[in-house]
Amino acid sequence: MKVGFCVLALSPEEISSCYQVTDVRNFSDEIREAMVPMAVGKSRGFGIQRYSWPRVSQGGSLIVVGHEASGKTWCYLPRLCDLVLWHLPNRGKDDFGPTSIILCEETSQMNMISGWVNDIFRDFMPPHTTLVVIKEKKGLAKAVEAMASPVGILLTTTELFLKLIELNLHNEPFLNPQSIKSLAIDNYGEMLRLEPLNIRTMLMWARSFFTFGIAKTEIYVATRLWDEQILRYVPSPMILFEDAMEATIYYGMQYEIYLVDKNDNTPAKAVLHRVLQVNLMSNRVVVACRSHIDVICVRYELQSFGISVLAHYKEDPASLEDWEPNSVLVITDEMMPNCRLGPVDLLIHYYCATTWFRFKSRYNILYDNCVAGQTSQTSFHIIRNDDYNYAWLMADFLLKHNMDYPDSLMSVVFQQRLLSDLNDAAQQTRFELCRQVLQYGDCTRRTCRYRHFMWDNEPVPFIGDRPNEGDTIYFRILQYNNPSSIGIRIEDLEHKKASLCDELQAAFAIDKPKIKHEDPENGDIVVIYHNQLYKRALVSLNSSWNKWVHVRVLDAGVDELVLKRHQLLLCPPQFKTKPYEAMDLRITGLAPATMERIWWEDMREDILKNYFDDGMDKIFLARVDFVLGNAVFVKDLLDCRGRSLWQYITPRYVIKQNIDVKTALRKLIHQRVPFPTVTKD
Numbered sequence: 001m002k003v004g005f006c007v008l009a010l011s012p013e014e015i016s017s018c019y020q021v022t023d024v025r026n027f028s029d030e031i032r033e034a035m036v037p038m039a040v041g042k043s044r045g046f047g048i049q050r051y052s053w054p055r056v057s058q059g060g061s062l063i064v065v066g067h068e069a070s071g072k073t074w075c076y077l078p079r080l081c082d083l084v085l086w087h088l089p090n091r092g093k094d095d096f097g098p099t100s101i102i103l104c105e106e107t108s109q110m111n112m113i114s115g116w117v118n119d120i121f122r123d124f125m126p127p128h129t130t131l132v133v134i135k136e137k138k139g140l141a142k143a144v145e146a147m148a149s150p151v152g153i154l155l156t157t158t159e160l161f162l163k164l165i166e167l168n169l170h171n172e173p174f175l176n177p178q179s180i181k182s183l184a185i186d187n188y189g190e191m192l193r194l195e196p197l198n199i200r201t202m203l204m205w206a207r208s209f210f211t212f213g214i215a216k217t218e219i220y221v222a223t224r225l226w227d228e229q230i231l232r233y234v235p236s237p238m239i240l241f242e243d244a245m246e247a248t249i250y251y252g253m254q255y256e257i258y259l260v261d262k263n264d265n266t267p268a269k270a271v272l273h274r275v276l277q278v279n280l281m282s283n284r285v286v287v288a289c290r291s292h293i294d295v296i297c298v299r300y301e302l303q304s305f306g307i308s309v310l311a312h313y314k315e316d317p318a319s320l321e322d323w324e325p326n327s328v329l330v331i332t333d334e335m336m337p338n339c340r341l342g343p344v345d346l347l348i349h350y351y352c353a354t355t356w357f358r359f360k361s362r363y364n365i366l367y368d369n370c371v372a373g374q375t376s377q378t379s380f381h382i383i384r385n386d387d388y389n390y391a392w393l394m395a396d397f398l399l400k401h402n403m404d405y406p407d408s409l410m411s412v413v414f415q416q417r418l419l420s421d422l423n424d425a426a427q428q429t430r431f432e433l434c435r436q437v438l439q440y441g442d443c444t445r446r447t448c449r450y451r452h453f454m455w456d457n458e459p460v461p462f463i464g465d466r467p468n469e470g471d472t473i474y475f476r477i478l479q480y481n482n483p484s485s486i487g488i489r490i491e492d493l494e495h496k497k498a499s500l501c502d503e504l505q506a507a508f509a510i511d512k513p514k515i516k517h518e519d520p521e522n523g524d525i526v527v528i529y530h531n532q533l534y535k536r537a538l539v540s541l542n543s544s545w546n547k548w549v550h551v552r553v554l555d556a557g558v559d560e561l562v563l564k565r566h567q568l569l570l571c572p573p574q575f576k577t578k579p580y581e582a583m584d585l586r587i588t589g590l591a592p593a594t595m596e597r598i599w600w601e602d603m604r605e606d607i608l609k610n611y612f613d614d615g616m617d618k619i620f621l622a623r624v625d626f627v628l629g630n631a632v633f634v635k636d637l638l639d640c641r642g643r644s645l646w647q648y649i650t651p652r653y654v655i656k657q658n659i660d661v662k663t664a665l666r667k668l669i670h671q672r673v674p675f676p677t678v679t680k681d
Helices: 030-036 047-058 073-090 107-121 138-148 158-170 190-193 196-209 230-231 242-248 269-274 292-303 355-371 388-400 407-423 427-429 437-441 490-506 600-612 644-649 659-669
Strands: 002-004 008-010 062-065 097-104 131-133 152-155 182-188 218-223 238-241 255-261 285-289 310-313 328-331 345-351 376-385 472-482 484-490 525-530 533-542 550-553 560-564 583-587 591-594 619-627 631-632 655-657
Touching: 002 047, 002 355, 008 047, 030 073, 047 062, 047 158, 062 073, 073 097, 073 107, 073 152, 073 182, 073 242, 097 107, 107 131, 107 152, 107 196, 131 138, 131 659, 138 158, 152 158, 158 196, 158 230, 158 525, 182 190, 190 196, 190 218, 196 230, 196 600, 218 242, 230 285, 238 242, 242 355, 255 269, 255 407, 255 472, 255 525, 269 292, 269 376, 285 292, 292 310, 345 355, 355 388, 376 388, 388 407, 388 472, 437 659, 472 490, 490 533, 525 550, 525 560, 533 600, 600 644, 619 659
Parallel strands: 062 218, 062 238, 097 152, 097 182, 131 152, 182 218, 255 376, 285 328, 285 345, 310 328, 345 376, 583 631
Antiparallel strands: 002 008, 008 238, 472 484, 472 619, 484 583, 525 533, 533 550, 550 560, 591 655, 619 631
């Protein structure tokens, strides 16, 4: 274990470093010479590269964790290209498939890596044998044909690679485990976040297909997020942390959040309160501040209570050797780089740093904790209730590492967003109501272009027999959006569906005139032509100065559509009072553990196939939690075999449950805002 170049390096083997790529004698002369004209080879390597190049050049496994654009890909790329250079020319005519594989998360990353590979091999290997790139499904057949003979590098996404695995299993094989010398997984953290099922499936396949190790198949992982589960698949790796905050997850940091009011003039009292909870004789405490003014405020508060303080800032630097037991070190961000303080038990953040990157760099001082084998340390965060960015970034960090955040933290984010919308209410008339707000009572996106309050003329009607809280409902599925939002038809209404549909089609037969619905208003029931059927719809957002109108389908599903005014037809009176046949069924507070609350495609498809059995004609049942407008909220649902949807999802995926959804949604209805009056010139 070593700390150097602002990097924490851990390895079961002896750790060595280099200055630049030309120092690594285990790399071939061709690779080193090809890299010299490139930016990465002209000067010294980044810190993670200076540790990784000696390791991978000897065939060792690698996991590198760092910020975006920190040089993670170049930690393994020279070695991967070297393996191609050594082995590809010597592969026999009967051999087939790639010599190395690189899996990426997105096309832009593939373009960048393919450009680098072509630059490296430009002078001594033909491009058609060096690189096979698959960016979309239609490229699979051509790639399989190319891999019938030996090729250099296969570059593709995890999703497309899984399709290649299927083709390799059921057709003439084109992946030869004995000939594949390396596997690189680039941007693993984003894969885990956006397609968790795909990446886990791929890793389990790789573990059974390859034999990883020196002189076998080498494996490299580059990621922005630390995930302990990756150690199941990567044998005896060197682990490099360029991101010090991610390293805290590795060695078990405890995170505490303390919110203070923006008008609180004595936030330093929060520091004092936390310091008084520890024994300073046996615990070393550091307070990180943005400026020397903050240092002076904290020092005054602590000293006024008789606590010894060592203040270290540019205007009055102190000797860190003078930091003694029973005292607190208070230090500014600009003085923290390259500080080696030894183990620290409590790191207090007196507000966020000026940038998130600088804030994360504060954790560099804790590298010595890992070196010393210390397993108990705490990070204490003081957050003002108007510091939107700090609150959101902390919540996002905790959620990405399967740690829950206090609800009060997201309240900071949502209240600031709501206040911003209300201060500019007149401009919000053009925006649709945020769907996160309708489902959870708040919005946790980093940025959101939707509205976060309701207008007083916004429709929340329910036509028909309204289910009551506690009722058991039996229903069929009309439309599956995601596991927590499903379009249903209550079984008691089943016999009415065919009659209503047939009557509506007859009323709008081709030979009958169709009357346009003029001057639509929010809450109007209209008829639209959608998917070759006439359907009833509810106008949910309409502005007199905008030609577009938002409508919600009422009977055949719960689609939200944006149409032009001339596409709205007048609904005959006999259809206006008929019960809505479609309802939106929502699992109260169920959301994937991401701030975007998006159910990614592989998750949706897995649940549709393995829980709902791809069947929309089966009967399901649920107990009503509460009803809002045309949405029925339930805590769980059961299929005809008694299987719980909640119990299917929670063991397989990381879930964030929002508890107080009912109160938040009722508050949304209660605090509706008057729709602004527009005067035409």
